[in-house]
Amino acid sequence: MKNKIFYFFIFFLIIPPTFAQVKIGNNPASIHSSSILELESSDKVLVISKMTTTQMNATQPLRGALVFNTEENCVFIYDGTSWRNLCDLGAGINVTTSTTAPTNNKMGDFWINKSYDSSAYIWDGTSWDSMDNNPRRGNGIPNNTTAPNPIAGDVYVDNNSGMIYAYDGSTWITSNSPLSANNGLLINSSNTIQLGGVLIQPTIIETNNINTITINGLQNGNTTTDDIVTINKTTGVLKKTSASNILRENVIKIIANDGQVTFTGLTLYTTDKINVYRNGVRIDFTLINSTTIEIEPSAICYAGDEIRIVQLY
Incomplete structure (x- = not known):
């Protein structure tokens, strides 16, 4: 059978054909009316040219040419301008659910990571980009396992305690941390920060001719019982003096x-x-x-x- 096919093929190439259709393989007398060449076999296949990517890109054949790329392990078709991978055409988007990242990905593929709260990622052609960093969720405090590769501004919710964390670029900070205030501020019984604390260091409030300080609603003073506020001309430091010292x-x-x-x-x-x-x-x-x-x-x-x-x- 092999010899018959071979000789028939040689004959077809050497002698100008006197007919418009060629059938090679089984049932050579049966060919579809729309076919110019048919190959038919139950145990033989057509093997097209095999090339590396470099060899393929160096070839610029007619539009519609096919080649098997030995590096990509796939058939490529030439569209008249460039080679296109047939494995990527119409293959659709893959969605993988697993605890480890899939390999051999195409741009746009999805991966749902079951290792912590089914976080979703998309393949950008180079790496997996997280689609749901904020807020992240996990069982327990955030760490390299429950919230890997954080960036500043990420938010994490502990499913066990309900505590919310924010990543400041180096550390996860919990929203449940007690508030603190000093140097002129205090925290009242409603857990609100307000003015009224003790100054613990020299403090400067910078003003100018636009951004000034105004205190409305002051009570009337008494020059006998009240002191008068003075301002040092050089340093601007506020001090007080008795009203009797203003005019002696x-x-x-x-x-x-x-x-x-x-x-x-x-x-x-x-x-x-x-x-x-x-x-x-x-x-x-x-x-x-x-x-x-x-x-x-x-x-x-x-x-x-x-x-x-x-x-x-």
């Missing part, structure tokens, strides 16, 4: 000599908040320097006159 009064009493108009040896704290009185009557004066004043000539003193110098500073 200093009174110097002198018993004048006859004909005296100049008074020296004084301690003068200011130059613009000084009043001079002669026997209770305010008189004009001239400030000579920080220790000396001279009253107006028309107010020349007699012996025993009381001169009172009042300063506000």
Whole structure:
């Protein structure tokens, strides 16, 4: 039978055929009307050209050419521009459910990992990308087994305790961790953070001409019982001082000599908040320097006159 097929095939190649159809194999006299060439056998097969990927890509045949790629173990067809793998055409998307990742994947394949809470992955052509990182679920705290390969922002729910965890890039942090507050903040009985704590370090609040600080609803103060807040011009540090320190009064009493108009040896704290009185009557004066004043000539003193110098500073 082999010899018959061989000789028939050689004859077909050497001698120009006088007919339009060829049948090789069993039942050579029976051929479909639409066939130009038919191969028929119950124990023989057609073997097409075998090539590696490099050899295949170096060949640019007619559109529709077939080749068996020995590296991909699949038949490729040439579409006129490039070789296309017939194993990928119309093969559909594979969905695998297992505890280990499948191999020999195609882009778009799905894998449901049964090792922890049936997490789903999709094959991107290179690696498996998780489709349901947030939130992840597992039995027990998150670790390399229950939540492998986490990235910052991932959320995990422990099915056993119901606790929620968030990954900060290095550690899983539980939402059930107790809150803490300090340096001017406190946690009230409702577990809410609010102002009112003790400052434990120097604290600066930066403001500008747009972002200012305003306190509304202040009560009226009392200069006798209340202190006044001051601000250091250099550091901006807030301090308090008694209201009496804001405006002080200093009174110097002198018993004048006859004909005296100049008074020296004084301690003068200011130059613009000084009043001079002669026997209770305010008189004009001239400030000579920080220790000396001279009253107006028309107010020349007699012996025993009381001169009172009042300063506000």
